Amino acid sequence: MKLRSTLAQGISLSLLMGLSGQLLAAPAPNSSEFRQNWGTGAIQVLPAWNQGAAGLGAIVAVLDTGVNAGHYELQGRIAPGGKDFFSGDNNPADEDPEGHGTSMAGMVAANFNNSGILGVAYQAKVLPIRVYDKISDGHFASSQQRTAAINYAAQSNASVMVMAYHTEPSGAEINALKNAAAQGKLLIAAAGNNNNSIPNNPSKVMAQLGGAGIIVGGITESRKSFGNRAGQFKDVYMVASAVDNTAPSNSSGSFTTWVGNSMAAPQVAGAAAVLLSHAPNLTNTQLAELLLNNATDLGAPGVDTTYGHGLLNVNAALQAQGSLEGPSDDDSGSSSGLGAAAVALAVGGGVAYWLIKNKDAKKQIENTLVLDSYNRPYIMNLNNAITVRDTGPRLFDVMDMFDRQSRTMEVPLSENISASMYTSTNNPSDYFYLKDSDPFMETEEQILAENVSLRLNGNFENGLFFNVQSNQAPGSDFDEVNGMSLSENFVMGGALSNAYMGFGASADSMSMGYSYNDHYSMSVGTNRINDHETHGLQSNTATIQGTYRPNELSSLSLRMSEITEKGSLLGGASDSVFSVSRSKTTALGLTGSHKVFDKLSVFANYTHGFTNVDEQRGSFLQDFTGLQSHAYSFGLLGNDLINYKDKAGIAISSPLRVSNGGVTLIVPHSIDYSAGTVSRTSTHMDMSDAPSEIDFEAFYTMNLNRGTNVGTYLTYRDIPSDDPKLGGGTALFATLGMKF
Structure with a gap:
């Protein structure tokens, strides 16, 4: 883990005091x-x-x-x-x-x-x-x-x-x-x-x-x-x-x-x-x-x-050298191997919200003992080091989604099988924008690397179908409404579809299924996320979904997913003092849609997760109990509404939040080298008191002609908090694409 210079400014020495126990006065520079x-x-x-x-x-x-x-x-x-x-x-x-x-x-x-x-x-x-x-x-x-x-x-x-x-x-x-x-x-x-x-x-x-x-x-x-x-x-x-x-x-x-x-x-x-x-x-x-x-x-x-x-x-x-880490839990005064400076928590899991807004938790981590690469003690206010892995809209996300929609090339391979490919090389100037807006991106190579996405799908007369994807949005093969993917059309699509299919931006996935008749179908799928970033996410997800269509206008899907995360919890950062060894979440979801008319559908989605945690030795978070979470969304999505190949959507959603459960927060505060002991506070806390969030999004895109496309995206995030780490507010984006 690397300590960013902005974080290094927020630490001070953890020192042996004078005999009185008080920090002694220092000489005056003008004496x-x-x-x-x-x-x-x-x-x-x-x-x-x-x-x-x-x-x-x-x-x-x-x-x-x-x-x-x-x-x-x-x-x-x-x-x-x-x-x-x-x-x-x-x-x-x-x-x-x-x-x-x-x-x-x-x-x-x-x-x-x-x-x-x-x-x-x-x-x-x-x-x-x-x-x-x-x-x-x-x-x-x-x-x-x-x-x-x-x-x-x-x-x-x-x-x-x-x-x-x-x-x-x-x-x-x-x-x-x-x-x-x-x-x-x-x-x-x-x-x-x-x-x-x-x-x-x-x-x-x-x-x-x-x-x-x-x-x-x-x-x-x-x-x-x-x-x-x-x-x-x-x-x-x-x-x-x-x-x-x-x-x-x-x-x-x-x-x-x-x-x-x-x-x-x-x-x-x-x-x-x-x-x-x-x-x-x-x-x-x-x-x-x-x-x-x-x-x-x-x-x-x-x-x-x-x-x-x-x-x-x-x-x-x-000054602190190298990475900052929490002390090990054996009171040896050595580091735990978990980075304390890069405390990057996923807003989608609600863990970051809980840690930022819980007054007791904030108070405890104000004076946290951390060790540098020489195992030297420093006091750090971890409230200043928390970086939220934000699911909110960014200009780059809009540009990337628009680019994918306009530059994806589809090739029919046979009557039943087709393939599509998207490829682009980001402009070097993108790095200088992203390196400040996304603290999880550490190297220029991550931004400038060629971005290739592939998809192969097939539908057969006997009812079988399959979908194989590389570098696509997680769960995009399980979130279609009226033939359109929620995660590929809404800027905040990850919060609208199955939130438990993975917390990264892209995944490699495979799914297959069978339609018994016009009313019943069953599908199974799996995906894998490994974003290769510092404090990055690694997870594997398996999903089974059954769908019932009572008529041509409506559908109802019942879904069960199991996501296993390595080193993270509900999308939180790996290799940090708030990491876990492994977490496994079983989620039950219900999605319904109904065609208001031929090209416009109303949809609703609710998912509830139950999480078991294997604690990470040395982590500040231990003894999780009864951890549950949920997310929901509803809205409208359609195409060919006013003009040919136009798209429009409105959605209201509440991103994934912890709804029940507790955890023991164990924070080191001082070290005694002579006795070989580390002083810690330990408090069991309720994680369900994180503030709720309601998001709104509306968009419309249309083709002016064969080579020109325009679009408008409006987003609003209602977060009951004045903490700038949690984002919030209104964003308006306009896009213009031209083919030459």
């Missing part, structure tokens, strides 16, 4: 604390903070010169368990006069306290691990000590490891970095400041970590590259601000302004912590994907050898 470093604004982190994502619960291991834990910007931000591998003790205090490690820690997690600076993840914690002495003399720990430090961080509670030192790693050190990635850590390393075409070591090892490593280069405020560029390591390379970064220094209460990629790398580490505070279930490779793939492109289009993926963009990485 001196926020504006102290231009890079903080450049990486688009403020929208994440405004939604409450600031690193809460995440730990970042900083492998550098240690940390001055007494600096007020880091009070409360230091995780227990820090270690000094340079001196070999448990006190990783920063002994670098300039406080390089302290500054890195501040770039990750400096407090939001209306003073100084802001860390990218100001609610995260830092695990200080000391691996070298002073930045000025480059006195690093030995390779053996660094290896031990990396292994220690790999076994810690930190999810992210960031390093900015530059040494040639030993084989053991490389293996330790690989082991850390295997332990689920995201590793981030600064590219270096030598203005080389490729990064320094050990950052180059990030490319060997199976997608769990990121190399961070730098840019100036004017977006020019700073320091070592991406080169052949571009696939794991991104940039952040490397110039004029102010950060806490080794003197408590003081700050230092840095130039170098050492302060760019911890910004990316902080961004990873922000993502983890929203979704602690993210793996190291998923974190890397989100950060790299959502970077703001700089330089040459795409991933390039200077900027790699581009500039860190926290807000973009925090």
Whole structure:
């Protein structure tokens, strides 16, 4: 399922809250604390903070010169368990006069306290691990000590490891970095400041970590590259601000302004912590994907050898990715496989009407928990995502019906058998009209594909008859009045004939029957619908119909149909959180007609359906009970009334609606990753309170001459609702066809 951009605007983060249970206040964009470093604004982190994502619960291991834990910007931000591998003790205090490690820690997690600076993840914690002495003399720990430090961080509670030192790693050190990635850590390393075409070591090892490593280069405020560029390591390379970064220094209460990629790398580490505070279930490779793939492109289009993926963009990485789905029903926090964004329900089944108009249902789905393709939680108002599969008239429907009537070619094959064919290739401009008017059409190919409809029918003197159709209106071989099909002449014909023959626009069907005499006939038929669209309909229908004609003017037909739908209910969308596994409806219908005079007939139709549902695991709709529905119509239809081959019709109908039954609506609202539980509300609701609808349609078409045809269609839909999703109102269409 694809999430449309219009729907994506209606979601927000589902977040872990502060200790008080309330969303904490976020920094102001005009505050001196926020504006102290231009890079903080450049990486688009403020929208994440405004939604409450600031690193809460995440730990970042900083492998550098240690940390001055007494600096007020880091009070409360230091995780227990820090270690000094340079001196070999448990006190990783920063002994670098300039406080390089302290500054890195501040770039990750400096407090939001209306003073100084802001860390990218100001609610995260830092695990200080000391691996070298002073930045000025480059006195690093030995390779053996660094290896031990990396292994220690790999076994810690930190999810992210960031390093900015530059040494040639030993084989053991490389293996330790690989082991850390295997332990689920995201590793981030600064590219270096030598203005080389490729990064320094050990950052180059990030490319060997199976997608769990990121190399961070730098840019100036004017977006020019700073320091070592991406080169052949571009696939794991991104940039952040490397110039004029102010950060806490080794003197408590003081700050230092840095130039170098050492302060760019911890910004990316902080961004990873922000993502983890929203979704602690993210793996190291998923974190890397989100950060790299959502970077703001700089330089040459795409991933390039200077900027790699581009500039860190926290807000973009925090947005929902891919399809949105409901959580599974096993409380695992994984997705159900059912799309939540494309909630497309069939208006013909009344399910959409019930969901849109039922106040309790609307209230429950206002704050619905959904998961993106990374199983990250978001809150979505599904009322804004419901799209009704409308059976109302559209200009395209009128044009298509008119085109079929005027361009269908009939060929007699024998005295008793005839064939007809309709073919057309839609104009490319049709796609641009339809893609906005019909949300169920996903691709241009669906509109521009050649449209071919075939029909083969036969009538024999012994009373046998048959009809084979491809890509024709469902049930069109069971809805004739005075030799004219209701579904092929009325714009809203699907609501006038047997509504339970299928809910798609076209079907492949076959029917056959036998006329015993002038009074009695029997016919059986089947059809299949598979519209191949996203959230499309798949169904199989079997029908048996008996007809009694007491005289030449009247007929009465009793019909029983059974329609089995795969993934949908009464024409609702498949593969959505309102789907079912399978539904089977048995419908009884009664149709009568009477000729007012030779070319004009009055007709009436009533059908009542009884539906059994196999619920879909993970669907929001469960435990259906006593589901019944009905539809009815009556009107006039005739031809050759005023002019030769003219057609006219008037009809009043009530489309298929649920008339009885209930369902339990189960809606997820929040998730607790630590406990592995999803909080849901469950309410059994009456589905029969959907508003009724009365439709009116009138049309007249005539031939002006052998090459010109004109027509007028008037439709009116009386829907007791002010919801624009349900349509309604009056439509007037005029057609003009000319053959050349």
